[in-house]
Amino acid sequence: MPEASSLSIDGIGSLPPVLTAPLSGVSDLPFRRLVRRSFNGLVFSEMIAGKEMLQGTATSLRMALFAPDESLPAIQLAGREPAVMADAARLSADLGARLIDINFGCPVKKVVNGLGGSAIMRDEALAVSIVEAVVNAVNLPVSVKMRLGWDRSSVNAPEIARLSEQAGAVMVTVHGRTRDQFYDGRADWRAIAAVREAVSLSLVVNGDIATAGDARRAMALSGADAVMIGRAAFGRPWHVGALARALESGGEVELAEPSLEMELLLEHYDMMLEFHGERRGCRLARKHLLHALARYPGGDAVGRMIANCDEPEAVRARIRDFPDTLSPPSRVRAA
Ligand SMILES: Cc1cc2nc3c(=O)[nH]c(=O)nc-3n(C[C@H](O)[C@H](O)[C@H](O)COP(=O)(O)O)c2cc1C
Incomplete structure (x- = not known):
């Protein structure tokens, strides 16, 4: 029985309930172009440090480059200074972005030692300032990607999501792990249900989703509107489109020869x-x-x-x- 599930984002409209994750070192322009060949949903850029983007470093500009056949360019920005993030968002809009995502989820030591990525979840006031600054800087939908919290004793994704919604974000993605888990264990899709209760904006569940069956379970347990696919697309960018088609038809991903x-x-x-x-x-x-x-x-x-x-x-x-x-x-x- 086909399922009529879709994701709706203010300023963009209706999209398939599957998103392609921002993946440093992976979701570059060739990867995104191949994803888009069989998929008409959101495909995020790699995380771009707002500061480096404003400095115009070659690496950050290459990451922010979109191909003419890429519709819906979505740029993910990382950083902890609201004014810098606002300027980087303006530059992203000038470069053609249709949506800006803010990174509150990166667990990497280098990033959290600079108090960026998931470290921002430990400072709720700062998180709000960043979302507000970006929302006010651009006339584009703004989303936030986060983890459940810093560790099991500080699971505050529901609160950060609520504050982000108040600050004007239109969507949040939650990876069902805490920062101190890195990629250990299994993503806890059920824990994301508390975020669903806290907000009415579009909610995306992320972590360990590879098949259409996983996607249906993750959405059922979390109450999310959509799923985000990361590692399952490594080495096969066409998998995201296949998964979106499987969800639409009520079946499972068809394997290619x-x-x-x-x-x-x-x-x-x-x-x-x-x-x-x-x-x-x-x-x-x-x-x-x-x-x-x-x-x-x-x-x-x-x-x-x-x-x-x-x-x-x-x-x-x-x-x-x-x-x-x-x-x-x-x-x-x-x-
Ligand atoms: C190699 C790699 C690079 C990643 N880069 C980013 C990134 O740039 N921004 C971000 O928000 N998350 C990043 N992530 C996290 C993923 O977007 C995703 O949240 C995580 O991998 C869990 O989803 P999955 O189980 O579907 O892979 C990265 C993960 C991996 C493995």
């Missing part, structure tokens, strides 16, 4: 080399290759071999040959 997956992986590899340059592109493509191949039985070893190779033509030949090395029943795993 290995040869088709490898064709798309090859295209992704070439797009990365073109966008980042051969040296950097080769390095950045490694994690996509490893993840893509590791989903097949015996693919780990081949993935490692390919990932350690700096010779693009040899990498391409290996990827092309890969399906022939699989025994007939070897299928890619959904999760």
Whole structure:
């Protein structure tokens, strides 16, 4: 039975109930373009430090670059200074962003030691100032991405979400882990139900969602309107569109044939080399290759071999040959 679920965002309208996560080092322009080929929802940029964006560093500007075929550019900003975040939001709007997301969830030491990312959840007044500053700076929808809290004894996502809503945010995404969990254990989708009770804005559940079954359970347990997909799209940007179609039809994600997956992986590899340059592109493509191949039985070893190779033509030949090395029943795993 098809499900009529969708996400509605003021200033944008109705969207599929699936979002592609901001992923540093992964959701670059080639990745987003491939996601968008089969998916018409929100696809976030990598996290961009507001300060670096204003300084115009090459890396941050490359992250904020959108392709003409990318509709709905959505930029995620990180930083703890409201005025800087406001200026970075204005610049993002000038660069074509249609939505600005604020990062209150990054657990990485370097970021939280600078008191950014999830460290902001420990200072609710600061969190409000940042959301207010960004909302007032741009005439665009503003969303916030957070974790459940800093640790189990300070789960304050419901309060931060409520304050963000009051400050004018139109959507919050909650990753069902605390900062001190990093990626340990399982995401607690049920804990996000307390956020649902606290706010009426659009709510997105995130963490460990790979299949349509996961997505339905996560939305049912949390009461969220939509799911956000991160690691399940590593090495297969087309998975997000497949998951959105499965949710729409009431079915499960259909797995592609290995040869088709490898064709798309090859295209992704070439797009990365073109966008980042051969040296950097080769390095950045490694994690996509490893993840893509590791989903097949015996693919780990081949993935490692390919990932350690700096010779693009040899990498391409290996990827092309890969399906022939699989025994007939070897299928890619959904999760
Ligand atoms: C390699 C990597 C990079 C990430 N980069 C970002 C980021 O730039 N901004 C952000 O808000 N979250 C970032 N995250 C967190 C994800 O967006 C997501 O919240 C988390 O991976 C849980 O979802 P998943 O289980 O679907 O992957 C990153 C996660 C990973 C693994």
